[in-house]
Amino acid sequence: xxxxxxxxxxxxxxxxxxxxxxxxxxxxxxxxxxxxxxxxxxxxxxxxxxxxxxxxxxxxxxxxxxxxxxxxxxxxxxxxxxxxxxxxxxxxxxxxxxxxxxxxxxxxxxxxxxxxxxxxxxxxxxxxxxxxxxxxxxxxxxxxxxxxxxxxxxxxxxxxxxxxxxxxxxxxxxxxxxxxxxxxxxxxxxxxxxxxxxxxxxxxxxxxxxxxxxxxxxxxxxxxxxxxxxxxxxxxxxxxxxxxxxxxxxxxxxxxxxxxxxxxxxxxxxxxxxxxxxxxxxxxxxxxxxxxxxxxxxxxxxxxxxxxxxxxxxxxxxxxxxxxxxxxxxxxxxxxxxxxxxxxxxxxxxxxxxxxxxxxxxxxxxxxxxxxxxxxxxxxxxxxxxxxx
Amino acid sequence: xxxxxxxxxxxxxxxxxxxxxxxxxxxxxxxxxxxxxxxxxxxxxxxxxxxxxxxxxxxxxxxxxxxxxxxxxxxxxxxxxxxxxxxxxxxxxxxxxxxxxxxxxxxxxxxxx
Numbered sequence: 001x002x003x004x005x006x007x008x009x010x011x012x013x014x015x016x017x018x019x020x021x022x023x024x025x026x027x028x029x030x031x032x033x034x035x036x037x038x039x040x041x042x043x044x045x046x047x048x049x050x051x052x053x054x055x056x057x058x059x060x061x062x063x064x065x066x067x068x069x070x071x072x073x074x075x076x077x078x079x080x081x082x083x084x085x086x087x088x089x090x091x092x093x094x095x096x097x098x099x100x101x102x103x104x105x106x107x108x109x110x111x112x113x114x115x116x117x118x119x120x121x122x123x124x125x126x127x128x129x130x131x132x133x134x135x136x137x138x139x140x141x142x143x144x145x146x147x148x149x150x151x152x153x154x155x156x157x158x159x160x161x162x163x164x165x166x167x168x169x170x171x172x173x174x175x176x177x178x179x180x181x182x183x184x185x186x187x188x189x190x191x192x193x194x195x196x197x198x199x200x201x202x203x204x205x206x207x208x209x210x211x212x213x214x215x216x217x218x219x220x221x222x223x224x225x226x227x228x229x230x231x232x233x234x235x236x237x238x239x240x241x242x243x244x245x246x247x248x249x250x251x252x253x254x255x256x257x258x259x260x261x262x263x264x265x266x267x268x269x270x271x272x273x274x275x276x277x278x279x280x281x282x283x284x285x286x287x288x289x290x291x292x293x294x295x296x297x298x299x300x301x302x303x304x305x306x307x308x309x310x311x312x313x314x315x316x317x318x319x320x321x322x323x324x325x326x327x328x329x330x331x332x333x334x335x336x337x338x339x340x341x342x343x344x345x346x347x348x349x350x351x352x353x354x355x356x357x358x359x360x361x362x363x364x365x366x367x368x369x370x371x372x373x374x375x376x377x378x379x380x381x382x383x384x385x386x387x388x389x
Numbered sequence: 390x391x392x393x394x395x396x397x398x399x400x401x402x403x404x405x406x407x408x409x410x411x412x413x414x415x416x417x418x419x420x421x422x423x424x425x426x427x428x429x430x431x432x433x434x435x436x437x438x439x440x441x442x443x444x445x446x447x448x449x450x451x452x453x454x455x456x457x458x459x460x461x462x463x464x465x466x467x468x469x470x471x472x473x474x475x476x477x478x479x480x481x482x483x484x485x486x487x488x489x490x491x492x493x494x495x496x497x498x499x500x501x502x
Contacts, residue, residue, distance in 0.1 A: 033437065034456070042437060044416075 017274045017306055018215075018244045021086035021189075025097060028090035037089065040270040040302050042238055045209045047183050049091045049157045052129040054098045059121040059130055059154060061103075066115045069144075070106045076133060079104070084135050084161035085189025088215060088244075092159040092187035099131030105146065109139030109165060116145035116171075116362055123154025126181040132158030136172070140165035140193065145362060146172050153179040158186045166193035166220065172200045173365060177372065178207035180237075187213045192252070194220030201360050202258075204231040204239045205372050211240040211270075218249035227256040229271075230356045230369065232376045233299070235264025242272045243288070247281035256288040259356050261349060261373075263380045265298035274306040277317060285315040292323040293352055295380055345381045349373075393483070393490040400487065402426065407452065409441035412491050417480065419489055420463055422447045427463035428482040428491045435459055435473035466497070 016036045020027065030050050031038040043050065065071055074082075079102040087093035096102075107113065123130060138144055142165065150156070164170050176184055184207055192198050204210045216225055231239045245254045260269045273288040292301040305319035326348060334344035353373050360366050394412050402408045402421040409431055410417050416431035418441035431441050433454040443455040451460045451469060459473035466479040478496040482489055 039436065 013276065013278065013308070013310065015276070015308060017308070018246070018276065019088050021088050023080070023086055023093060023096060025090070025093050028087070028093050030090065037242070040272075041211055041240060042209065045183065045238065046185065047155045048129055049094070049155060049183065049185050052094060052098060052131070052157065054100070055129055055131055056100050057128055057130045059123050059132065059150075059156065062120040062122070064115070064118045066113050066117055068108065068111045069113070069117055070104075072104055072106070073101050074104045074135070076100070076102055078102070079133065079135050079161070082135055082137065083163065085191055085215065085217070087159055087187060088189075089187065089213060091157040091185040092213070095131040095157045095159040096133050099133045102133035102135055105134065105136045107136075107138045107142050107144045109142055111139065111142040111144065113144040116147050118147045118149065120149045120151065122150070122152035123156060123182065124152055126153040126155060126179075126183070129155045129157065132156060132160070134158065134160040136160065136162045138162075138164045138168045138170050141167045143169040144171070146170065147175070147362065147365060148173070149175045149177060150184065151177055153182050155183045156185070158184070160186065160188045162188065162190045164190065164192050164196045164198055166195060168193060168196045170196070170198045171361065172198065173360065173362065174202050174212070175365070175369070176202075176204040176207060176210050176212070178210070180206065180208060182207040184210045184212075186211070187215065190214070190216040190225070192216065192218050192223035192225055195222035197224045199226045200228065202229040202241060203369055204229075204241070205376065207237065207239070209238045211242070213242045213244070215244045215246070216254065217246040218252045221249050221251040223249065223252045225252075225254040227254070227258075228356055228359055229256075229258035230353060231258070231260040231269060232373060233260065233262045233267040233269045234376070234379070235298075236266040238268045238270075240270035242270075243274065245275045245286065247275065247277045247284045247286065250281055251283040252281065253284065254286045257356065258289070259291045259293075259352060260301065261293045261295060261353070261376070262299035262301055263295040263376070267299040268302075269300075270302045271321075272304045272306070273319060274308070275317065275319070276308045277310055277314060279310045282311055282313040283315060284317075286317045288319040290321040291352070293349060294323060294325050295349070342381065346377055349377055349381060392492045392494050393485070394493065396428065396482065396489045396491045398487055399426070399484055399489055402489070405445060405447035407441045407445050409439060412493060415493055417491060417493075418452065419482070419491075420445055420452055422450045422463055424450065426482060426484070426489055428480040428489075429461065429463055429466060430478040430480070430496075432477065433459060433473060434468070434475040434477050440477070
């Protein structure tokens with residue numbers, strides 16, 4: 001088969017799982033709530049993010065910028081010219097159309113960052129809509145760690161493009177540590193260069209409603225993507241993560257592991273993982289895992305892994321999902337060693353999340369998240385008997 | 390704020406039919422069944438569809454969600470068939486003059502029903 005035939009076949013992929021990327025708002029009509037990609041999201045709680053007005057409001061930026069990295073404002077037109085990933089849903093298209101300018105975080109080729117680039121974004125009010133439009137560009141053979149931390153209160157709709165050059169190594173973390181009244185709809189589009197290695201980490205703990213859409217695609221063979229996620233959903237909170245990995249190049253890898261905890265009446269988590277293996281993507285390897293630990297009655301965890309396989313000439317493809325309560329055997333074992341019932345439950349949850357947190361590799365972030373998980377656990381499971389780990 | 394708040398005019402709800410209203414930011418379906426008027430939270434507990442878009446069984450005192458067919462008893466809010474299994478809040482309501490008023494703060498609880 002000639003390459004042209006393969007490429008022609010690629011273009012016929014039809015799916016309701018991943019809308020066609022477009023800047024045009026007409027391509028992203030206001031959802032009714034019954035679309036496959038919206039059916040889990042409580043649209044009434046989006047506070048205008050599906051049809052919000054133009055706004056120049058921004059979250060407050062506070063960044064530790066290592067030497068060699070530039071952070072500057074660019075126009076939306078320049079962002080498009082940089083080849084950013086296009087929006088795949090209405091809020092992310094609105095963030096570009098209505099947000100005015102964009103921010104470019106530029107890490108030049110060959111740069112080796114020792115310290116992480118930490119950007120703290122904070123909102124001050126849950127009354128006004130704030131749009132965010134960010135492009136993170138990592139040059140070829142650069143090595144960097146980039147952390148976005150969201151704090152405070154906001155109604156925030158954001159589109160972030162992460163463009164990773166050939167052979168680069170990137171660790172990208174986004175922490176959603178909002179106040180309880182915040183609403184955050186975010187799209188993160190990642191394009192992975194040839195032989196680049198990318199690890200992403202999403203942690204969603206606060207807010208009233210968080211919906212993060214992470215899309216990944218490859219710009220050549222050899223790219224290796226690892227996606228990790230952690231979420232902790234409290235009463236009446238909605239936290240949704242949707243992953244889409246487009247294996248559009250041969251000999252690429254992806255691996256996703258998301259773990260969530262739920263507690264309290266009306267706590268709702270959604271995890272949708274979708275992997276598309278295009279005809280051209282021979283020799284790829286992919287796996288996705290989602291685990292949910294339900295700590296109390298009244299919670300709901302939706303978990304939907306999908307695989308769309310257009311070629312079988314691959315190394316491997318799979319997914320796994322499990323949602324459950326405490327394992328009685330684990331609790332019994334711990335209690336048989338003289339550990340109290342509450343402490344045993346706390347230890348089990350601690351271990352469940354520590355497995356994800358230890359993979360981050362950024363000590364400050366790891367400690368903050370472990371402390372945040374302990375805070376959450378104190379609500380229903382109990383505080384630790386001795387200081388936090 | 391008084392517990393009972395104005396929802397709609399009695400005449401606006403067709404007999405054997407339903408009217409979607411917004412009471413103090415809460416979506417409520419006002420249903421005129423054979424044996425009286427009922428107020429039920431306007432969202433199916435299964436897939437978050439507006440119950441007011443569904444059919445009313447005025448004789449059986451039920452409302453049916455149009456998407457997957459779950460039916461809810463208007464007196465208790467409890468589903469009478471799958472796929473829904475959680476009840477929907479039902480609110481006390483009464484007629485004051487020509488107006489139907491609803492008490493959102495005191496939905497019926499299991500012990501009262």
